[in-house]
Amino acid sequence: MLFNSVDFALFLPIVFILYWFVFNKNINLQNFLIVVASYFFYGWWDWKFLGLIAFSTFVDYSIGVALSKENRPLIRKILLWTSISVNLGFLGFFKYYNFFLDNFVSAYSFFGQEINVQSLNIILPVGISFYTFQTLSYTIDVYRKQLEPTRDFIAFSAFVCFFPQLVAGPIERATHLLPQFYKKRVFDYSKAVDGMRQILWGLFKKIVIADNCAEYANEIFNNSGEYSGSTLLLGAFFFTFQIYGDFSGYSDIAIGTSRLFGFDLMKNFAFPYFSRDIAEFWRRWHISLSTWFRDYLYIPLGGSRGGTWMKIRNTFIIFLVSGFWHGANWTFLVWGALNAIYFLPLMLSGKNRQNIDIVAQGKYLPNFKEILQIIYTFLLTVLAWVFFRAENVAHALSYLANIFDTTLFSQPQILPTTLIALLALFIITEWLQREKNHGLEIYGNGLLKHRPIRWGAYIGIIIIIFSFGGSQQEFIYFQF
Structure with missing residues (x-):
């Protein structure tokens, strides 16, 4: 369902009226309405992918609960990597399977070896890159003990599938958006x-x-x-x-x-x-993704704290991953690398925050x-x-x-x-x-x-x- 469509122009006021005039007395019912409305909104494109969101929601909710009961470091890491593997596994399959397969075949052909493999006719689920990163933020923050895991499955489901930002962001952090589903909302004109x-x-x-x-x-x-x-x-x-x-x-x-x-x-x-300058541009463009990569990838890699080589390495990693996040095409990787080249002189000269x-x-x-x-x-x-x-x-x-x-x-x-x-x-x-x-x-x-x-x-x-x-x-x- 497109925002710029008649369908959404009808959908939005109906949900708004139900939310504020029918379910306004009970926060749990409001959250449940958001889940139902969000699944309807997403299913308008292709209902078959609703199961993917539901499964991802169940996995991360369950892992969050398990993390709250577990103090052994090894088990906690296993739980964290289970969440990462499931979420990135789905993302990798739907978004990058054919890309890696085609490049694998091309690499063999370059050395004179012919192999016969068949690409799959994979339909990319709308918004999978966005809600995958959103659920990952929850698991990672719970693992880091920066967020108390929720036991309210409906509130967590609403956080994952919240229809306004479900398919193209902003990529919300669990620490920011999830607590808003616990609080009673009062209409503010x-x-x-x-x-x-x-x-x-x-x-x-x-x-x-x-x-x-x-x-x-x-x-x-x-x-x-x-x-x-x-x-x-x-x-x-x-x-x-x-x-x-x-x-x-x-x-x-x-x-x-x-x-x-x-x-x-x-x-x-x-x-x-x-x-x-380019550093300022990246502080102002797609802020939710840039800060996500900064907090969950760039800083864990060492950020700008190490020597020159580490700074260069981390800068290229963050921009190349950002480029590849956008799509399974070499053009996105080149786009990411080019922005890294733009950014490096500013960072190495200490002018990236001027x-x-x-x-x-x-x-x-x-x-x-x-x-x-x-x-x-x-x-x-x-x-x-x-x-x-x-x-x-x-x-x-x-x-x-x-x-x-x-x-x-x-x-x-x-x-x-x-x-x-x-x-x-x-x-x-x-x-x-x-x-x-x-x-x-x-x-x-x-x-x-x-x-x-x-x-x-x-x-x-x-x-x-x-x-x-x-x-x-x-x-x-x-x-x-």
């Missing part, structure tokens, strides 16, 4: 209204920005040999805004929807395209140095996204090579002026709201604190969505 604002902004990002950019990005990438360097560069720009509008738009809708039900999810994007504040905080415009830093970082990001979008590494290299030929300075063969104007409106709005949590938040100072401007913005965005919305497409991160 101001939070609900702000949630609706964030949903509206997320829909604008997805329907107007991402879906329109997708049409041109797909055309240019799919026929890259036919276009000039300037057009290819424009196509890379379109994909850059497509993936941001698509993924951060989903996160906005997920966070806003959660607030309607009295839950607070973690911030997943913090206006990353205004970053002044830009932790908001750019031009308290000002309308950045200074000249900040403008150059933002442009430079943005261009590095655009070039890396080419590998993310390309069909294979050869396609990405060819695409980049064709950008930097003599036609780079020619007039683009595709120049959608309406879309460019919408992108300009989008960028200006995000810039003005960069100190807020989302593009329509009104807390504090800002133009939106004035009611006429605020309502004018609401009406204007709704008109733009219906007038200029692109053709409906699935969210990009559903495939991950």
Whole structure:
């Protein structure tokens, strides 16, 4: 069930009414409703994968209970690795089986050996990478004794399958989200209204920005040999805004929807395209995944505490794993490696945390140095996204090579002026709201604190969505 669909527009108010007006007297019934609604929401795609979520939920719940009763280090480690093996085993099979099999066959063929194996027609369950990491956070935190294991199976099930963020995050930590299912929720009008604002902004990002950019990005990438360097560069720009509008738009809708039900999810994007270096970009892009890898992989490996070799090794591991998490294709590994190469000079020089504040905080415009830093970082990001979008590494290299030929300075063969104007409106709005949590938040100072401007913005965005919305497409991160 897509957020930008009529189905969800009917589903959400029905669940909302039942939640607040029928089951509001009993927190257990509210949690049970969330589980039922979430399974219905997920089963709308393919009901056959509901068993996978249910099994993963049962395994991690049972292991959590077992860990609470066990003090022997060896047994605790066995329980932990059972959870890791089951969760990553499912993820590995559904997502990476054919990738490893095909590369194994290719490796044998390279040495002149032919083997006959058959790939499986495996359908990737929607959102498996997201809820797998979410349940793993629970088991790991219980093992580390950073979280008291729950004995409330319904609350734990609701935590695992919570429908707003089930299929594309944010990847919530058990320490943050699970305790919210134990507490009685009281309807907060101001939070609900702000949630609706964030949903509206997320829909604008997805329907107007991402879906329109997708049409041109797909055309240019799919026929890259036919276009000039300037057009290819424009196509890379379109994909850059497509993936941001698509993924951060989903996160906005997920966070806003959660607030309607009295839950607070973690911030997943913090206006990353205004970053002044790559380190800042990765503190602002897909925050829930970046911090997950930091806490459960990078720091256990030693983080930045060791010598130069260890820092380089850990940096490449974290970025390569992050790339591979996104998909079973060499392009994602190259994308991860390229970002590691971007990041290393900052880390080795101790400058990876020099830009932790908001750019031009308290000002309308950045200074000249900040403008150059933002442009430079943005261009590095655009070039890396080419590998993310390309069909294979050869396609990405060819695409980049064709950008930097003599036609780079020619007039683009595709120049959608309406879309460019919408992108300009989008960028200006995000810039003005960069100190807020989302593009329509009104807390504090800002133009939106004035009611006429605020309502004018609401009406204007709704008109733009219906007038200029692109053709409906699935969210990009559903495939991950």
